Amino acid sequence: MTGILGGNPKDEPMHYGEIYNVWQASMMAKGAISAYRAYIFHAGDKDLKKILEALIDQAELEVSECDKLLTDNGIATAPNLPDRPDAKLEDIPVGARFTDPEIFASISTAIATGLVACSQVMAQSIREDVGALFGKYHLTKAALGLRILKLSKEKGWLIPPPLQIKRPEMVNA
Structure with a gap:
């Protein structure tokens, strides 16, 4: 294929949706870094702190890559x-302190929202490099989400929706 949308994807112009999505992803990651750093001060569980550090590392990578993509495109x-x-932690008043289960709920919601957002960007992108970048983020967020889920089960923080323990018997007519 030749023309404006042929050849190296990095040489193709970004469409307005791609620009907004990349800009928004960077802004959300910057907000996440701030929130996760605050959560580290509130967290008492060392395993939760490790996950928060991994979330910060991932968000910093996303900021770096998204901002570079934006800057490279003017x-x-x-x-x-x-x-x-x-x-x-001991300096934060008990009534103002986020508990570990509250932090878990917040980060698991953020991961779920991030997965949906990455999927949308991938679907809307016409530049292969933009779609691939958010595919990479999607995979990393899925792996982090699995770590968060496992930790929440180990710590007893997960509150499942109603479970169907006993199924009704089928009536054959």
Whole structure:
């Protein structure tokens, strides 16, 4: 194929939806970094802190890659949020402190939302490199989601929806 949408995908223009999606992904990741850093101060469980650190690492990678993609295409990036000052768990008043189950609920919701968002960007992209980038993020978020699920089961934080323990008997007519 030749023309404006042929050849190297990095040489193709991004369409407005791709630009917005990449910009929004960067902005969401910047917000996530700030929130996850605050959660680390609130978290008491060392395994939860490790997952939060992995989530921060992933969000920082997404910011770096999305901002580079935007910059390479002449698009201004969203501003970074200021760093938070350090805090100690024991200095946070009990009534103002997020509990480990609350942190789990928040990060698991964020992962689920991120998976849907990545799928949408992949479906809307016409540049293969943009679709592949969000496919990579999708796979990483799925793996992190599995880690979060396993941890929540081990710690007793998971509150499942109603379970069908006993199935009604089928009536043969």
